[in-house]
Each structure stands twice: as structure tokens, then as C-alpha cells.
Amino acid sequence: MAKFINPVVPGVAPDPSVCRVGNDFFLATSTFDFWPGIPVRHSTDLVHWELIGHAATRPAQLRPDGEHGDFVLFAPTLRYHDGTFFVVCTNTAPRDPALGQSGGTIGNFIVHTDDPAGDWSDAAWVDAAAFDPSLTFADGTCYYTRRSLDLADVPAGLGPVVQGEVNPFTGALSRDLRPVTAGQTGFCSNDIEGPHLYKIGS
Numbered sequence: 684m685a686k687f688i689n690p691v692v693p694g695v696a697p698d699p700s701v702c703r704v705g706n707d708f709f710l711a712t713s714t715f716d717f718w719p720g721i722p723v724r725h726s727t728d729l730v731h732w733e734l735i736g737h738a739a740t741r742p743a744q745l746r747p748d749g750e751h752g753d754f755v756l757f758a759p760t761l762r763y764h765d766g767t768f769f770v771v772c773t774n775t776a777p778r779d780p781a782l783g784q785s786g787g788t789i790g791n792f793i794v795h796t797d798d799p800a801g802d803w804s805d806a807a808w809v810d811a812a813a814f815d816p817s818l819t820f821a822d823g824t825c826y827y828t829r830r831s832l833d834l835a836d837v838p839a840g841l842g843p844v845v846q847g848e849v850n851p852f853t854g855a856l857s858r859d860l861r862p863v864t865a866g867q868t869g870f871c872s873n874d875i876e877g878p879h880l881y882k883i884g885s
Contacts, residue, residue, distance in 0.1 A: 687730045696722075698758040698877070701729075702768075709799055711738060711761035711770055720745065720756045721770060723799045735800040738770045743805040744794055745774055753777070754789075757814050758877060764820040769795045769851050770803070771827070773814040791816045791829065793851050807854035813842075818851060821882040825851045830875045831860070844878040 690696070698713040710724040710732060720739030724732040739756060743749040753776035762769045774789040790811035794803040809816065809827060816829040827849035831842035843862035849855065864875075 685730075691730050692724065692732050700759055700761040702761050702763045704763050709761060709763070709768070711759045713758055714739075714756050716753075716755050720754065721759050721772060723761070725799070738794055738796075738799075738803045739772075740803070744792070744803065745806065746789060747806075747808050749805075760817040760879070762818045762820065764825070764851075767795050767797060768799045769793055769818055771809075771816045771818050771851075773816060775814055778811070788812075788814065793818070793849075793854055795851065807850075807852060809849060809854040809856065810860075815877050817877075817879045818849070819880040819882065825849050826880055827856065827860075828863070828878055828880045829860075830878055831862070842875075844875055846880065 692699070692710070695717070696712040700711045702709050706727055708726045708729055710726065711721055714720045714722065719737040721737055722734055723736050723738055725735045726732045738759065739745055742751050745754045746752050755775045757773045757775045759770045759772035771791065771793045773791045776789050778789055788811060791809045791814070792806035793809065794806055796803045813830050816827060819826045819828065825848065826846055828844060828846045831845040843864040845860040846863045847860040848857040
């Protein structure tokens with residue numbers, strides 16, 4: 684086995700999310716308040732990575748009003764399905780009451796593209812609660828999963844992992860999000876970061 688030196692992606696590259704398309708691997712990472720946002724890298728061996736673009740390069744990908752303003756991009760999830768790449772992420776910058784926005788973060792959004800090295804779509808906004816969203820495609824359905832801090836019947840700061848069916852092009856949920864873990868603390872902790880759903884097998 685050839686030797687390599689960690690980190691294989693040097694510098695600031697937190698919260699890595701990788702998807703495989705044939706013999707190619709693609710990687711997206713958090714950028715917080717650095718610009719441009721959500722770098723996308725390509726590799727064929729998971730060791731040598733080339734920066735090929737960014738998924739967030741303009742206000743229409745960061746804010747529902749499409750205007751310049753605060754952004755703090757946390758934990759993108761990168762997925763590929765049926766010829767299209769998707770990134771779901773959270774702008775965790777606080778909402779602005781002066782603009783008629785209630786408290787919390789700006790929200791969770793999805794962008795997509797046919798070419799991860801090219802332009803990505805404007806944001807499709809899903810909701811404005813919690814963070815660390817994820818997408819899973821299975822049986823013709825796209826599932827949206829995230830941690831929850833917004834359920835009325837659990838103490839503040841607690842909550843299960845929640846999930847619902849989403850249109851990844853519009854951000855529209857087909858129904859209310861439902862808990863998929865038991866109790867107020869998910870599997871084992873009240874700090875359930877980065878929840879992902881995977882389908883194993885056919």
C-alpha cells in the first residue's frame with residue numbers, strides 16, 4: 684500500500700461529506716463565514732484531492748431574500764442521484780428581527796447542479812430550525828434528516844433525530860417531520876450532531 688500523509692486535505696476543511704460517482708469521489712466541507720462557501724473537491728483515490736469549485740458563491744444561495752448579509756455555513760451534506768449533485772446545508776447566522784424574522788437561524792437549504800465544477804442552483808429553502816441536515820435517496824424518495832431543537836414537547840436543547848420526505852429541487856416537505864429515534868435524547872445524547880440515514884442493500 685502506498686504511503687500518504689494526513690491530513691489529505693490540509694488547512695480548514697471541517698465536516699467532510701463524500702459521495703462516489705463511478706470511479707470518482709467528491710468532497711464538500713464547511714466554510715463557516717469564509718467566502719466563497721462550501722468548497723467541492725474531486726479525487727480518484729481518496730488521497731489526492733483537487734479543488735474544483737464551490738457550491739455557494741452568491742447571495743441567492745445563502746439567504747431567502749437573496750440579499751447580501753450574514754452567513755455561517757455549517758456541515759454540508761453532498762449527495763448524487765440520477766445525474767444530479769445535491770448539497771444540503773445550514774446558514775446558522777441569526778435571523779434579523781428588524782426584517783420581521785423571528786429568532787433562530789436563517790435556515791436549511793438545498794442547492795443542486797449537473798456539474799459540481801460549474802454553477803450551482805439558487806437555494807431551495809426547507810426550514811429554519813436546528814442544523815446538520817442530510818439527504819438520502821431511496822426507493823424513489825428523497826428523505827430529509829436533521830437533528831431537532833424545535834419540538835414543542837421536549838425541553839430546550841434536547842430532541843430526537845427527525846425526518847421527512849422532501850422535494851430536493853423545491854425544498855417542499857410532503858408532511859411534518861417525524862422523530863426517528865426514541866426519547867428526548869436520540870440514541871444516546873442530547874447533542875446529536877451530523878445525523879445521516881443510509882440504506883444498506885437493495
